[in-house]
Structures are given as C-alpha cells and as structure tokens.
Amino acid sequence: MVCSTEETDHVGLYMYARLPEKHQVFYYDKSTNDVLTTSEYMGRVNTSGHIQNLTITITGLLKNNSGVYSCVYISLSGARVTEKETNGVLLVVKGSVTKSRGESLTMVCTTEDADQLGLYLYARLPEKHQVLYYHKSINEVTSTTEYMGRVTTSGEIQNLTITITGLQESDS
Numbered sequence: 001m002v003c004s005t006e007e008t009d010h011v012g013l014y015m016y017a018r019l020p021e022k023h024q025v026f027y028y029d030k031s032t033n034d035v036l037t038t039s040e041y042m043g044r045v046n047t048s049g050h051i052q053n054l055t056i057t058i059t060g061l062l063k064n065n066s067g068v069y070s071c072v073y074i075s076l077s078g079a080r081v082t083e084k085e086t087n088g089v090l091l092v093v094k095g096s097v098t099k100s101r102g103e104s105l106t107m108v109c110t111t112e113d114a115d116q117l118g119l120y121l122y123a124r125l126p127e128k129h130q131v132l133y134y135h136k137s138i139n140e141v142t143s144t145t146e147y148m149g150r151v152t153t154s155g156e157i158q159n160l161t162i163t164i165t166g167l168q169e170s171d172s
Contacts, residue, residue, distance in 0.1 A: 003071030012074040019067030061093045106163045
C-alpha cells in the first residue's frame with residue numbers, strides 16, 4: 001500500500017485497520033523514520049520512501065488481518081494537532097494454499113483504489129523476497145529471475161489475476 005499526500009508539513013503518519021473495529025497498526029515518525037508497530041504487527045511492517053509517498057508492506061498476513069487499512073497524516077500547529085485521513089485499501093486474506101511441485105497457483109489480488117500505480121507480490125519463505133511487480137501504466141509484469149517465464153496476469157489492477165506455473169520447491 002502507498003500512503004500519499006501533496007502536503008509537506010506532516011510530522012507523522014498512523015496506519016489504522018478497520019474490521020471488525022478500528023485499531024492502530026503503526027505510527028511512522030517523520031523526524032526519525034522510526035516505525036512504531038503494535039504487538040500484533042511487530043516485525044511484519046516495512047516502509048520505504050518519503051512520508052509524502054510512503055510504501056508500506058505488511059508480511060505474514062493472516063485471515064484476521066483482513067480489513068480496511070487507511071493512512072492518517074498528523075500535523076502540528078502550535079499546540080493544535082490535525083489529523084488528515086487519505087487513501088486506504090481493502091485487504092482480504094483468504095488463507096493458505098497447499099500445492100505440489102509442477103502445479104500452478106492462481107490468486108486474485110483486489111483493491112478498490114484504481115489510483116494504485118502498481119502491485120508488488122512477495123513470497124516470505126524461507127525469507128521475504130519479491131516475486132513480481134505489475135506496472136499498471138504499461139500493463140506489464142516484471143518478475144524476478146527465478147519466476148521468469150512462469151508468471152502470467154490478466155485483468156486490471158483492481159482485480160488482477162496472477163498465475164505462477166511450474167511450481168518449484170523453492171517457491172514455498
């Protein structure tokens with residue numbers, strides 16, 4: 001997910017998840033670039049970029065992580081704190097899948113945010129690594145070397161179907 005704003009006077013950024021109820025995921029401190037996560041997300045949130053265009057990756061997703069995630073920018077003016085909620089995404093985690101070597105895996109990634117510039121797909125075992133990046137503007141997939149020629153996509157960024165063929169043991 002990318003949290004973005006055109007304003008430059010923010011001191012920090014909260015990410016909240018909703019469903020079943022609103023709760024904090026993390027706070028990003030602009031002055032130190034520290035990400036302070038809640039215990040539920042400890043060790044699973046990574047950020048990159050500047051606060052005005054911050055890319056957030058949450059790893060190790062579980063079914064109970066499904067919900068609406070939103071960005072809330074924080075500004076200070078004297079003693080007055082201002083919160084501005086910007087973009088958000090709906091995340092649906094359906095569960096795990098078991099496949100054998102040689103089989104294909106098809107997944108559907110959905111978002112209500114048509115303004116997303118692209119989509120990253122990561123695998124997390126044995127350690128987190130990128131599988132592909134889908135470039136919305138040119139409708140093209142860039143996959144890493146180990147997935148080259150084994151990844152196909154169809155659909156639009158709001159409802160993108162990704163298929164990985166010829167699964168290998170190293171894909172798990």
